[in-house]
Amino acid sequence: MGHEQAMADALADRFANEAQFTNWVIAVYRINGWLVTHMHDSRKQHWSTNKGIPDIIAVHPVHRRIHFLELKTKKGKPTLGQRVWLDALERTAKLINAAADMDLLTVGIRRPADQDQIIMEAGGIAP
Numbered sequence: 001m002g003h004e005q006a007m008a009d010a011l012a013d014r015f016a017n018e019a020q021f022t023n024w025v026i027a028v029y030r031i032n033g034w035l036v037t038h039m040h041d042s043r044k045q046h047w048s049t050n051k052g053i054p055d056i057i058a059v060h061p062v063h064r065r066i067h068f069l070e071l072k073t074k075k076g077k078p079t080l081g082q083r084v085w086l087d088a089l090e091r092t093a094k095l096i097n098a099a100a101d102m103d104l105l106t107v108g109i110r111r112p113a114d115q116d117q118i119i120m121e122a123g124g125i126a127p
Contacts, residue, residue, distance in 0.1 A: 015112050018073050024127070025056060025071060025110065025118060032123030034058040034067075052081025054089070054107075058122075067106040067121065074111055 015021040022038060029036045036058045056069040068089050070082055078086065086107060093105035110118055119126045 013112075014115075018071060018076070021073070021112050022055060022071050024115075025069065027127040028118055028122045028125075029056070029058045029067075031127050032060075032125050033062065034060050034122065050081065050085070052079055052083070052085045054082070054085060060123075065104055065106070068108075069106075070109045072109055072111050074113065076111075078109060 015024065026036050026038060036056060039053050039055055039057065054068040055071045056067065058067040058069070059065070068086075070078055070086060072078070086109070089105070089107040093107045096105050097103050106121060
């Protein structure tokens with residue numbers, strides 16, 4: 001096993017479950033000035049929504065950026081509904097980001113091994 005993989009595995013082991021990882025991601029975004037909402041399991045929602053909306057929707061009110069993140073454990077895979085949402089958001093992000101010539105929308109799956117990327121995307125400050 002290479003050094004980078006060993007480091008990624010060590011980072012992934014920091015969280016016992018997806019809930020702990022989710023709470024950490026929310027804290028990272030909030031400490032960097034983002035407004036954050038966590039979409040609890042949309043399969044169990046009683047209000048009208050398409051199943052699979054990403055776990056985290058974050059908006060930075062000053063920098064005018066929006067992030068849609070689906071959080072997964074090391075081996076977790078997106079459901080069909082999550083894949084539909086992510087694909088639609090990724091296509092929209094490409095169009096908007098190209099028109100603006102900057103990354104206004106970020107869409108993706110993040111895992112515990114992506115902690116450095118999450119901190120960087122949120123603004124560089126970690127709790």
